[in-house]
Amino acid sequence: MSTDKMSVKVNVDLQKERQKCNFNIQEVTFIFDGGKEQTLQRKKIEDIALNSGASIDSIPEECLGLKERYDNAVRKSCIYSRIVKNEILEITGLEALGNPVLRRTADAFFKEISPFMLHLGMFVPTIIGQCTEEQQAKWLPRALEMQIIGAYAQTELGHGTFIRGLETTATYDPETEEFVLHSPTLTSYKWWAGGLGNTANHCIVVAQLYTKGQCHGTHPFIVPIRDMETHEPFPGVKVGDVGVRMGFNTADNGFLSFNHYRIPRENMMMKNAKVLKDGTYVKVARHEKLTYGTMVFVRVTLVKEAAINLAKAATIAVRYSAVRRQSQPKPDAPEPQIIDYPTQQHKLFICIATAHALQITGDWLWRTFKDVLADMRGGNTDSLPELHALSSCLKAISTSDSAAYIEQCRFACGGHGYMLSSNLPLIYSFVTATRTYEGDYTVLLLQTARFLVKAWEQVEAGKSVTPTVSYLTLAATKEKVLWNDFAEGIIRSFQAVAARKISACAETIKRHMKTGICYEDAWQLTTVRLVSAAESHCRSVICQTYWNEITRLTASCSTNVKIVMEQLATLYLIYWALERSGDLLRYSTISEKDLNRLQERYEELLALIRPNAVGLVDAFDFRDEILRSTLGAYDGRVYERLMEEALKSPLNDGPVQASFHKYIKPLTKGKL
Ligand SMILES: CCCCCCCCCCCCCCCCCCCCCC(=O)SCCNC(=O)CCNC(=O)[C@H](O)C(C)(C)COP(=O)(O)OP(=O)(O)OC[C@H]1O[C@@H](n2cnc3c(N)ncnc32)[C@H](O)[C@@H]1OP(=O)(O)O
């Protein structure tokens, strides 16, 4: 609970909402955090990081100029990283890199993003994932101690998606035992790396490795780019900021180029491949794509990142909707709280349910990721393709859904949602970037589709397939699935939809090829359907995981928690059944009558959830310092906070701005 929750008077409508709540909020907080232990740990970390007040700005971040904003973000990053290094990592260990608590707490310090985020988000994980033990012993302690600050520079001006097309070269020189880094073209300039523009002194650079005159494809290197004393870029290194962005303006996204710049041989990250002193290239990894490991790791973490951000937006919009009153549907009756409008409930309750669905699926994916890592440590990479397929589609759908629903939360707050002080525009600008970075939405769904088509071919050949696609075997009968509206029935129907779409794609590819075109062209002609098939597969995975896990997690909960969690999960399933009614009509036996019944149940669920809505967002348990919203604070003092924040604007520093004397007065006096 925030420090000011106790002392300040709470808005009367919000108080009444909290009295209406019929379930134990804390139990739901435990579910959302992944268990009681996790909640206690999170609260402890938040207390350590936030109780000193170090995160508080005297002037709202958004009112500062670009340079001041960056400066302020660096100042607070130093404070926060000291806390992370000295206190938080002591509690969590490196597990924190895959745990949203660090990012969640960071939101109290940065309304936009810390320029150090990629240091912990990608630089450190790449050292862990791509370095030999000897290299880790050299780089990891320095990185964790913040003696060096790193970025991850893979994307170039010309290529982001197509990693094999990167142009930066790292050519081995056996004479000096060095790699020579070079940027041969403008399009080979590194572009976008967070923290790179002005902050980082080291950088992971992904470059095409040449040795003995042969190219061995892209590999990662640790590259010192700035002098550790003066911070001047080294000769041969050109580095700077990429320019103003839609969001992320304190993240210091940078460009970087090299002019025959030399680094020692040992700076190649050699866990998966080595270059020996004489220039011999040695492949160590059992799987071709293990150098892409950091991306898989980040995609896995982004699912919970999407959940947390959506939960924040939902908290703001639901609390505001309980405070805000508007219109007069009945003559002589008081204006209703806007949350009483079913259309408002339709906008918001799916956001609460989706936050739970993604959080639970993200937890499950994190466990799967750890299992695959453990297998790989034992030399078994068999489950990597399934992890890649899963993390690709879940990253794509979670970030895309979360961005869309955050924007919906902003719409749900009317004009005030457009205020930066509501925090909704900033949350949106952060989350909408997640749909693009770490692998674009369409590109990642096509990666999953590739796996699905192969799995379908296996099923057709009578071979066994991995667990997340085992439903294909059941659906291979080509019978329409009999519709029933129990949760399990809805999930089975979603699986049938996915299976039928995947099989239709496989058939379409074959049909195109019969006309004489090659597989690649036939694939391209089918990609619109392949994306749709991968999306359906992903939704069926989320629905099944959410339902199974919520049933398991609430087994020992109190009755009302069980009921409200089941209502939310059912709402989620029915919402998507209605959204995808066209698919269900096409691939299951669902009828118009069934759909009408579903619509009625959906509306009944909105009414059932309504009294618990504020309790449900309170259960996300965001401190006000983390929400940073005039509309969403626990006390509901919406109008007072809007006014207080408005008065902090530099444009309110006096009744008359200098521009009046400079421009307006001369204009009105005919002197301009
Ligand atoms: C200290 C205090 C601090 C305080 C701060 C606060 C604390 C912070 C605390 C920390 C919190 C952190 C929060 C997170 C923040 C993160 C931010 C991130 C920002 C953004 C970073 C970025 O944005 S960074 C760049 C990412 N850029 C991509 O994401 C490129 C996509 N592009 C590809 O990823 C490839 O280009 C693409 C398409 C696969 C084709 O790759 P390709 O052409 O080589 O391969 P093909 O398509 O030909 O496929 C050939 C076969 O490889 C298989 N395969 C492909 N990939 C595979 C794989 N990964 N694993 C296994 N298998 C794989 C495939 O399935 C095929 O298998 P098969 O042959 O059996 O079918």
Ligand SMILES: Cc1cc2nc3c(=O)[nH]c(=O)nc-3n(C[C@H](O)[C@H](O)[C@H](O)COP(=O)(O)OP(=O)(O)OC[C@H]3O[C@@H](n4cnc5c(N)ncnc54)[C@H](O)[C@@H]3O)c2cc1C
């Ligand atoms: C805020 C932000 C932070 C970032 N941080 C970093 C960072 O720290 N380090 C780093 O290295 N990179 C970073 N990036 C870069 C990011 O990873 C890339 O932008 C992303 O991978 C997409 O690649 P692209 O920009 O080349 O898009 P493109 O691939 O050019 O995509 C443009 C369009 O083409 C489509 N397209 C592309 N290929 C295909 C295909 N094969 N089939 C069908 N459609 C296709 C896409 O769907 C998209 O609609 C960041 C980007 C952003 C926005």
